[in-house]
Amino acid sequence: MIPILIFLGSVALGVQAFVGLAFFISCIWEEEKRASIFAGIQFLGMLLLLIIFLVLAANGFFNKGFGLVLLILGYVLAGAGVFLLVKRSEANPMALQGTKGRIRGEVERFDERAQVFARNRSLKPGSEQYKRFYEEHPEYEEYDARRREKGGPIGHPGTIDKPHEEADVAMALASQSMCLFLSSQDKFEPEPHFYLKEKVKTKRSVLSPEEASDRVKGYALHLGAALVGITEINPLWVYSRRGEIFHENWDDWGKEIAVRHRYAVVFAEEMDFRLVGTGPHTPTMVESMQNYAKGAYISTQLAGFIANLGYSATANHLRHYDGLMVPWAVDAGLGEVGRLGYLLTKKFGPRVRLSAVTTDLPLVPDKPVDIGVESFCNICKKCAACCPSQSIPAAEQAVVNGTVRWKLNAETCFDYWGKVGTDCNVCMRVCPWSHARTFPHRLIVALITRNEIARRVFSVMDDLFYGKKPRSKAPPRWASFQ
Ligand code: SF4
Numbered sequence: 001m002i003p004i005l006i007f008l009g010s011v012a013l014g015v016q017a018f019v020g021l022a023f024f025i026s027c028i029w030e031e032e033k034r035a036s037i038f039a040g041i042q043f044l045g046m047l048l049l050l051i052i053f054l055v056l057a058a059n060g061f062f063n064k065g066f067g068l069v070l071l072i073l074g075y076v077l078a079g080a081g082v083f084l085l086v087k088r089s090e091a092n093p094m095a096l097q098g099t100k101g102r103i104r105g106e107v108e109r110f111d112e113r114a115q116v117f118a119r120n121r122s123l124k125p126g127s128e129q130y131k132r133f134y135e136e137h138p139e140y141e142e143y144d145a146r147r148r149e150k151g152g153p154i155g156h157p158g159t160i161d162k163p164h165e166e167a168d169v170a171m172a173l174a175s176q177s178m179c180l181f182l183s184s185q186d187k188f189e190p191e192p193h194f195y196l197k198e199k200v201k202t203k204r205s206v207l208s209p210e211e212a213s214d215r216v217k218g219y220a221l222h223l224g225a226a227l228v229g230i231t232e233i234n235p236l237w238v239y240s241r242r243g244e245i246f247h248e249n250w251d252d253w254g255k256e257i258a259v260r261h262r263y264a265v266v267f268a269e270e271m272d273f274r275l276v277g278t279g280p281h282t283p284t285m286v287e288s289m290q291n292y293a294k295g296a297y298i299s300t301q302l303a304g305f306i307a308n309l310g311y312s313a314t315a316n317h318l319r320h321y322d323g324l325m326v327p328w329a330v331d332a333g334l335g336e337v338g339r340l341g342y343l344l345t346k347k348f349g350p351r352v353r354l355s356a357v358t359t360d361l362p363l364v365p366d367k368p369v370d371i372g373v374e375s376f377c378n379i380c381k382k383c384a385a386c387c388p389s390q391s392i393p394a395a396e397q398a399v400v401n402g403t404v405r406w407k408l409n410a411e412t413c414f415d416y417w418g419k420v421g422t423d424c425n426v427c428m429r430v431c432p433w434s435h436a437r438t439f440p441h442r443l444i445v446a447l448i449t450r451n452e453i454a455r456r457v458f459s460v461m462d463d464l465f466y467g468k469k470p471r472s473k474a475p476p477r478w479a480s481f482q
């Protein structure tokens, strides 16, 4: 019996040292200096423990007396530790209901005209729409006018990376143009291809909802989406009125947005952790914009595919949204909303951008998920501590417009974007869920998604290894601003 216990003990300590080594290598690969030092010390400690154990075992120390007691005690402590970290904690019933679980009162549909981008990007001073809007919302007029004078984000009138920002701004705007190219009505609401136009008038596809869902999801992933889910559209998350105008289509401004489709296919693209790691500098904006362009590319083709089956479909991307992407993504089971107001996914944390296609093609909706985000964010608060404009609440969730959540201050966040000339992304960069998905980080995510104690342990470890206020990373040479 004792030799078996010693053998299993050596294997367990060997596995522990291997995980320690993997974490050390991961930190070096991530180019995280501080984390590499701590992970290196941790690995050496684990290795030393393994060597001491093997030497003592070879000398018969664990065969009797105090050594045997120590061996048994080690088993008890290790077993208890593993049990406490691995057992599944109680589910969060609110998360499992998706956005419905968060409703606490009357929810007013959001008017896109009041959204910070629409006010500052679309409204032209002196125009009829400008007058109409600020007559209804005098509280914003002076604030927005001052903001306009200073210029907006995305490289205008300059960024914190002056005078070496030129190439990054040029790349970001090139990607942004792709979204614009795909934002006229014939693009976001495509007609069937002319080969099929006559055919689908008389005969729509007869795919079953299950098969249609499989094909739509498979095609989205094939086109480059990293995650995809389907939800039945809750009308509460559809904008009430149109506010963003990109093609001088001012007749649309203020028009009611009808809930025409029953389903939304929502998908996320992964953002590169190295570029996100540079936030708030310009390379992070290059990555945001290329992801938006990817979202426009995928959603436009997906909408085209559905139109070719004979059903109506609308692409939702950076330059054409009918609804709010984050609540749709939550209901489609892509993740949960974090303290920072973004979606946190199991696979990539908040390092994603979202797009969608709404349609009347019958589909099978997915279910919302509980991956422990709410309880992790209750412990963590790192994004709130690191946000340069204090736009993220460190306090408890509150009821805002009838739903319980953490409410990001979009006004001060957008002001900061204007100040640095980028889309910042500091909150996304520092979030412990944003690390590259190397083997050790996958292991950590597997534990924190199921266990409350693991959330506490790894939140503390994240501060220790990466720092309470992690610094931004150096960009790759092609996106350098120095
Ligand atoms: S993007 Fe920047 S300013 Fe905005 S909430 Fe995140 S950290 Fe704060």
Ligand code: SF4
Pocket (backbone or CB within 6 Å): 338, 339, 340, 376, 377, 378, 380, 381, 382, 383, 384, 430, 431, 432, 433
């Ligand atoms: S940084 Fe922490 S508190 Fe903020 S979203 Fe990420 S896990 Fe939640």
